[in-house]
Amino acid sequence: MSTVEVPVPTLPFGKRFTRWFGRNTIRIYAVVGFTYLFIPVLYTFAFSFNDSAKSNLTWVGFTFKNWQNPCGAPEVCDALGNSIRIGLIATTVATILGTMIAFALGRHRFRGRSATNTLIFLPMATPEVVLGASLLAMFLNFGINPGFWPTVIAHIMFCISFVVVTVKARIASLDPRLEQAAMDLYANERETFRRITLPLVAPGIAGAALLAFSLSFDDFIITNFNSGTINTFPKFVYVSAGRGIPAQANVVGSSMFFLALFIVLTGELIGRKRRKR
Amino acid sequence: MADASTSSRGDLKLTRITKSYSDFNAVDDLSLTIKEGSFFALLGPSGCGKTTTLRMIAGLEEPTAGSIHIGTTDITTMKPYQRPVNTVFQNYALFPHLSIYENIAFGLRRRGIKDVKSAVDKALDLVELPHLADRKPNQLSGGQQQRIALARAIINRPALLLLDEPLGALDLKLRRQMQIELKWIQKEVGLTFVHVTHDQEEAMTMADTVALMHDGKIEQMGSPADLYDNPKSVFVANFLGQSNLIDGKIVDSDGDNFVVDLFGQKVSVLKSRSSAKDASVLFGIRPEKLRIQPSDADKPGNVLTGGRIVDVSYIGVSTQYQVEMPWGQEIMVFEQNDDGIPPLAKGDGVRLSWEPIFSFALDGHEDATAGSEVEVSE
Ligand SMILES: Nc1ncnc2c1ncn2[C@@H]1O[C@H](COP(=O)(O)OP(=O)(O)O)[C@@H](O)[C@H]1O
Numbered sequence: 001m002s003t004v005e006v007p008v009p010t011l012p013f014g015k016r017f018t019r020w021f022g023r024n025t026i027r028i029y030a031v032v033g034f035t036y037l038f039i040p041v042l043y044t045f046a047f048s049f050n051d052s053a054k055s056n057l058t059w060v061g062f063t064f065k066n067w068q069n070p071c072g073a074p075e076v077c078d079a080l081g082n083s084i085r086i087g088l089i090a091t092t093v094a095t096i097l098g099t100m101i102a103f104a105l106g107r108h109r110f111r112g113r114s115a116t117n118t119l120i121f122l123p124m125a126t127p128e129v130v131l132g133a134s135l136l137a138m139f140l141n142f143g144i145n146p147g148f149w150p151t152v153i154a155h156i157m158f159c160i161s162f163v164v165v166t167v168k169a170r171i172a173s174l175d176p177r178l179e180q181a182a183m184d185l186y187a188n189e190r191e192t193f194r195r196i197t198l199p200l201v202a203p204g205i206a207g208a209a210l211l212a213f214s215l216s217f218d219d220f221i222i223t224n225f226n227s228g229t230i231n232t233f234p235k236f237v238y239v240s241a242g243r244g245i246p247a248q249a250n251v252v253g254s255s256m257f258f259l260a261l262f263i264v265l266t267g268e269l270i271g272r273k274r275r276k277r
Numbered sequence: 278m279a280d281a282s283t284s285s286r287g288d289l290k291l292t293r294i295t296k297s298y299s300d301f302n303a304v305d306d307l308s309l310t311i312k313e314g315s316f317f318a319l320l321g322p323s324g325c326g327k328t329t330t331l332r333m334i335a336g337l338e339e340p341t342a343g344s345i346h347i348g349t350t351d352i353t354t355m356k357p358y359q360r361p362v363n364t365v366f367q368n369y370a371l372f373p374h375l376s377i378y379e380n381i382a383f384g385l386r387r388r389g390i391k392d393v394k395s396a397v398d399k400a401l402d403l404v405e406l407p408h409l410a411d412r413k414p415n416q417l418s419g420g421q422q423q424r425i426a427l428a429r430a431i432i433n434r435p436a437l438l439l440l441d442e443p444l445g446a447l448d449l450k451l452r453r454q455m456q457i458e459l460k461w462i463q464k465e466v467g468l469t470f471v472h473v474t475h476d477q478e479e480a481m482t483m484a485d486t487v488a489l490m491h492d493g494k495i496e497q498m499g500s501p502a503d504l505y506d507n508p509k510s511v512f513v514a515n516f517l518g519q520s521n522l523i524d525g526k527i528v529d530s531d532g533d534n535f536v537v538d539l540f541g542q543k544v545s546v547l548k549s550r551s552s553a554k555d556a557s558v559l560f561g562i563r564p565e566k567l568r569i570q571p572s573d574a575d576k577p578g579n580v581l582t583g584g585r586i587v588d589v590s591y592i593g594v595s596t597q598y599q600v601e602m603p604w605g606q607e608i609m610v611f612e613q614n615d616d617g618i619p620p621l622a623k624g625d626g627v628r629l630s631w632e633p634i635f636s637f638a639l640d641g642h643e644d645a646t647a648g649s650e651v652e653v654s655e
């Protein structure tokens with residue numbers, strides 16, 4: 001039998017494009033989506049190199065001076081320091097309390113458990129304006145003036161819910177037979193918690209802490225109500241937006257972004273290495 | 278840590294154990310003694326209460342009533358970590374964040390035992406996986422995880438090793454291989470094994486003693502041969518292998534035997550093989566114990582005549598016949614293909630014979646299908 005030459009038909013461009021588009025739809029969406037997400041970050045990063053005098057709205061020229069002297073503009077580092085201090089304290093306390101609540105809700109049956117489960121969601125669902133105003137009213141009623149500590153307390157309050165939800169999800173995915181196996185292998189309750197439960201829940205707790213810190217660092221509305229004369233980074237940016245944000249704010253913003261990126265990537269790398277080993 | 282793991286040895290004794298959940302008893306007034314050093318199988322269909330029983334022995338579940346002893350020590354209310362008992366869990370439950378080495382060393386470390394390294398190496402050698410010490414559990418195959426779970430338990434030399442369907446997740450070939458290996462390991466280490474399974478073949482091939490469980494109770498307990506040859510209930514007769522059960526009446530007594538009337542034909546059964554409560558019986562005979570001959574043959578022993586072959590399947594070592602009896606019931610016969618005689622054909626008239634000692638008689642008021650339709654796969 002002789003082989004028959006099958007001519008390969010060349011499709012018209014329109015058809016070929018449709019086919020190519022069909023095959024790559026998801027990739028195209030991804031590129032568009034990520035571009036949309038990262039353009040503001042890129043913009044912020046680019047303008048941290050802007051050689052601007054007062055307002056950082058128009059491109060003047062390239063310089064490293066903002067990065068060399070991030071505290072150059074008045075109040076930037078003062079506000080940043082406050083934000084970090086508030087964030088660290090609020091994160092620590094909220095993570096500890098929230099983790100404990102998550103264990104109670106995830107592991108024990110007690111009266112009012114389902115009610116607690118619902119109530120824990122409320123702060124997340126309440127509009128921040130309402131939350132901020134009520135907290136302020138409450139502090140004033142107790143004779144406490146707005147300032148550093150009222151802000152910390154307010155941040156702890158709204159962070160706890162997020163910590164509870166995150167850690168609880170991790171606990172729920174934990175196989176109870178692992179703890180039973182540990183008890184079967186002569187580990188008492190405390191050792192079981194320390195050697196099995198805690199290490200397995202730890203990634204969830206770490207994630208919750210990161211989330212809490214970024215929520216606290218980022219918060220403007222509740223902070224604005226309760227911080228009085230204390231300046232935080234979001235407050236500083238908001239206030240200076242009217243008269244021109246100094247380029248140092250871009251430096252701080254970009255640094256925060258790269259720090260977060262670094263943490264996420266490191267976590268991912270460690271996780272991958274562990275799985276490989 | 279002060280615990281009973283080194284002090285108490287001896288037989289395991291469950292006394293009238295009950296575990297109730299809101300509306301029913303998962304384990305119902307169960308009593309049981311397991312000899313020290315034996316390989317004991319707890320066999321039964323899915324949902325009959327095997328896992329619950331095991332968990333009460335391990336201390337992971339508290340009995341509603343009853344007591345548990347090892348030797349003379351009452352362990353009923355002891356915490357799991359105080360008991361000289363270790364478990365191989367149904368899904369292995371290896372610690373995912375610890376290396377294989379640390380998984381196996383876990384029990385020794387908790388008890389503050391010094392020479393961990395050599396013990397772990399020995400345990401790894403026993404299960405033939407010394408090269409996997411540094412891996413994590415999720416990098417192992419199912420069969421390997423199974424062995425590690427075994428090593429992790431055995432290393433502690435418990436008075437009692439509990440295995441909950443340890444081979445359930447393995448494929449058939451690996452399962453057969455592990456059955457042999459487990460049996461060998463048990464002999465090697467000399468520990469008491471309590472092996473839970475719903476696979477009757479597994480229980481029969483591995484265990485010294487089998488307890489067949491049904492609805493939270495022990496239906497019958499004994500050596501595999503005893504359970505197979507001398508079942509005391511329809512459930513046991515049908516769950517372990519296959520049985521032909523024929524309605525009959527005890528009509529006479531003849532020395533050690535009862536004479537039983539099966540639809541007009543007289544056969545005999547040992548009195549010791551009868552658990553009949555009155556004259557009404559279910560007469561039992563295993564398919565492979567039956568001999569099949571053309572109608573005109575003459576052979577002594579118990580005989581049933583008037584059969585007709587309705588189905589023949591040739592399966593290599595044996596031939597399987599379905600024989601319809603005059604009263605309409607179909608009897609199953611497995612005939613070894615070892616005598617050079619060509620198999621009989623469909624439609625042939627036949628008679629069935631057997632040695633009287635191979636038959637048994639059950640209470641005639643029981644449901645003849647109990648235990649036969651129970652699913653054996655989980
Ligand atoms: N915590 C529980 N609550 C209610 N019922 C349960 C619980 N644990 C087991 N059971 C029931 O008890 C019975 C026996 O279960 P189990 O011991 O796991 O059976 P097996 O291991 O023999 O398959 C089943 O009907 C099961 O549904």
Ligand SMILES: [Mg+2]
Nearest residue numbers: 327328441442
């Ligand atoms: Mg089970």
